[in-house]
Amino acid sequence: MELTLSDAIADYIEQRKQVKLEPLQKARDKVLDKTDDPTAISVASAQYHESAAPIEEAFKAINWLTDAARRAKQISLATHAAKFTHSDAKASSILVTEFEQDKIGYITTASLTKKAIDAVGNAAVLDVAKLLKISVNNQSLVDQLQSKHVNALKAFTDDPALLSEWRAGFEKALGDENIAGHTLTKQLYYPVNLGNDEAGYHLLCPLFSSSLAHELYQQVRKTRFGDSKEIRDARKKGYFHAELAESFPSTAVQKFGGSKPQNISQLNSERYGQSFLLNCAPPTYQAQNTPPMASSTIFNREFSYETSALTREFKAFLTGLTEQDRNFKTRYRRDYGFVQPLLDSLFNYAVKIQNLSEYAGWSNDSECQMKREHVLWLDVNNQQVAFQSAREKGDWLEVVANDFALWLLRKLENTQCYLLGDVEHKYFKKLCLSELKAFERHTPKLGEQ
Numbered sequence: 001m002e003l004t005l006s007d008a009i010a011d012y013i014e015q016r017k018q019v020k021l022e023p024l025q026k027a028r029d030k031v032l033d034k035t036d037d038p039t040a041i042s043v044a045s046a047q048y049h050e051s052a053a054p055i056e057e058a059f060k061a062i063n064w065l066t067d068a069a070r071r072a073k074q075i076s077l078a079t080h081a082a083k084f085t086h087s088d089a090k091a092s093s094i095l096v097t098e099f100e101q102d103k104i105g106y107i108t109t110a111s112l113t114k115k116a117i118d119a120v121g122n123a124a125v126l127d128v129a130k131l132l133k134i135s136v137n138n139q140s141l142v143d144q145l146q147s148k149h150v151n152a153l154k155a156f157t158d159d160p161a162l163l164s165e166w167r168a169g170f171e172k173a174l175g176d177e178n179i180a181g182h183t184l185t186k187q188l189y190y191p192v193n194l195g196n197d198e199a200g201y202h203l204l205c206p207l208f209s210s211s212l213a214h215e216l217y218q219q220v221r222k223t224r225f226g227d228s229k230e231i232r233d234a235r236k237k238g239y240f241h242a243e244l245a246e247s248f249p250s251t252a253v254q255k256f257g258g259s260k261p262q263n264i265s266q267l268n269s270e271r272y273g274q275s276f277l278l279n280c281a282p283p284t285y286q287a288q289n290t291p292p293m294a295s296s297t298i299f300n301r302e303f304s305y306e307t308s309a310l311t312r313e314f315k316a317f318l319t320g321l322t323e324q325d326r327n328f329k330t331r332y333r334r335d336y337g338f339v340q341p342l343l344d345s346l347f348n349y350a351v352k353i354q355n356l357s358e359y360a361g362w363s364n365d366s367e368c369q370m371k372r373e374h375v376l377w378l379d380v381n382n383q384q385v386a387f388q389s390a391r392e393k394g395d396w397l398e399v400v401a402n403d404f405a406l407w408l409l410r411k412l413e414n415t416q417c418y419l420l421g422d423v424e425h426k427y428f429k430k431l432c433l434s435e436l437k438a439f440e441r442h443t444p445k446l447g448e449q
Contacts, residue, residue, distance in 0.1 A: 005136040006155035010061060012134055016127060017059035024051050061156045068128045069169025075121035075129050077142060077173050079109060082185050083120055083264045084208030084256055091182035093120050094207060095175050097146065109209045117142060118210040119173075119266040126266050132173060145171055181205045213275045214267045220248045220276045250279035289352055291362040291378070298350065298374045298400070299407040307345050311411040314338040319417045339408075339428065343435050346404065353378045354443070363387070373399035381446060388446055397440065401433035 031044035058064060078093035085091075097115060109115065119129030132141045144150050150167045157163055181187055187205050194200040223246045224232075234241035254275045257264040261273030268275075292300055304311075317338060321330065360381035362368065368375070373396035382388065390396075405428035409420050 003136055004155075005134065005139055005141070005152040008134050008136050009131065009141075009152060010155075012131060013059060013061055013064050016064070017055060020055045020059070021052055024048055024055075062162075065153065065156055065166055066162070068131060069166045071122075071125045072128050072132075072170050073172040074125045075119050075173050076175055077129060077132060078118050078120055078175075078265075079115055079209065079211040080207035081118055081120045081210045081265050082182065082205075082207055084210065084213075084268070085186055086184035087257060087264060089182045089184040090180070091185040091205060091207075092176040092179045093118075094179075097142075107212075109212045112211060112215055115211040116214040116267060118214070118268075120264070123262040123269075126262070126269075128170075128173065129266055132170060141170065142174070145174060210265055210267050214271065216276055216278070217271050217274065220251060223247050248276070248278065250281075252277040252279070289356060291353060291356055291359050291368075292370060293362060293365060293368045296369050296371055297403060297407075298346075298353075298370075298378065299403060303346070303349050304411070306349065307342055310338065310342055310345065311408075314342075315412050315414060318412060319414060321418070335431070339431055342408065343404075343432060346432075347435070347439050350378060350439075354380045357381050371399075372396075374403075377440075380443060383446070394440070397433060397436055401429045401436055404432040405429035 025048070028044050028048040032041055035041065058067070076093045077095050079096050081093040082089045082091035083093070095117065096109070097117070117133055119126055119133075132145070134140055139152075141150065141152060144152060145167065150163065150170065153163060153166055157166075181203060185205050185207070187203060189201040190204050192200050192202050222228075228243065228245070231241050231243050231245045233239075235245045235247075254277055255273050256268050256275060257273045261271070262269035264273070292298065292302070295301075317334070356362070361379065361383055363370065363375040363379040363382060364384065364387075370378075376387070376391045376396040377400055379387070380391075382391075405425045408428050409425055412420060
């Protein structure tokens with residue numbers, strides 16, 4: 001026999017009754033398990049029946065529904081709730097189950113084919129909200145109330161007056177009679193023209209869509225704790241799996257209600273006060289490595305930027321030197337604390353350019369502005385015989401080392417504190433040339449990569 005909405009309502013009331021009776025039954029059974037004394041058993045049974053009698057009476061379907069209809073005005077069913085903006089907001093919450101379909105394609109409440117209905121108000125009356133939301137074959141009391149009938153409740157009474165009373169009571173849970181805003185909600189005054197050049201405003205009160213938040217929460221939880229454990233395990237281990245692995249990376253959690261999420265709404269309580277926020281940060285773009293064809297030298301703006309911290313520290317080091325610092329310790333710190341790291345940065349930068357094999361022969365382009373000696377160092381995959389022959393001669397090594405020394409002297413220039421001249425230039429060139437020759441010996445030749 002197919003379950004009807006009336007059957008589901010009866011089952012719900014019975015379940016609520018059993019929750020109330022369970023402590024009494026446990027207390028009675030505890031006594032019965034400990035004794036065989038007929039008197040003690042009789043007393044325990046009598047106490048149970050005495051305590052259970054008012055509960056049995058209250059949970060007779062006709063009595064419980066009458067009480068539920070009376071209490072229904074203390075809650076409001078909603079898809080958009082005001083308390084998510086501020087827990088003390090007294091603004092009206094709105095129940096919107098019918099939307100015009102979104103033609104633009106944005107993810108909004110209108111995008112949901114089945115919208116979860118929330119309940120706000122007195123947390124002690126949320127049992128009435130659960131009653132109204134019981135659904136069988138896509139039909140609930142909410143749907144029936146919106147259609148101006150409660151046929152599912154006819155199974156519990158033959159009295160039309162009582163049925164009308166139930167309907168009137170439960171309808172009060174579908175929304176406030178008078179829609180109102182509140183100072184603790186976000187309000188927008190939207191200018192409008194009232195005619196005759198008279199200006200006015202519409203007061204807009206944007207409300208948090210609990211229905212949309214609930215759907216997002218369920219979707220995210222399903223990808224993390226759903227039935228796709230095998231897919232998730234395969235993804236973690238890097239194994240293949242035939243099914244699609246779904247994930248929501250970099251989500252944030254927004255909390256509502258603190259330690260009492262039920263004070264915000266029913267669905268918020270079911271979500272343990274949590275709501276997921278999707279990552280809306282702009283994507284992080286990684287610069288595409290391309291040959292520096294527009295630069296006349298390898299010591300261009302990009303390289304200067306990458307080494308700016310080093311040159312700044314080097315300059316501060318030189319500025320702080322005194323006559324007493326003319327010793328081996330100072331020279332050692334200069335060479336291995338500053339010059340060598342700068343050379344390492346230079347060679348790392350050069351390797352990035354040399355490894356651009358997809359741009360082999362880039363220096364042959366007519367738009368290439370880089371000086372010939374630097375090109376001979378960097379365009380290692382150039383297929384031209386004349387180019388490789390010139391590269392093999394190694395004349396370019398002196399030029400690159402000299403340009404490094406000139407670049408470094410320019411970056412370290414500080415005429416107010418110290419002067420650097422030919423001696424320093426010659427020394428920096430010597431250090432660079434020595435390291436450059438060692439670097440070149442370990443650079444793979446064309447065809448050896």
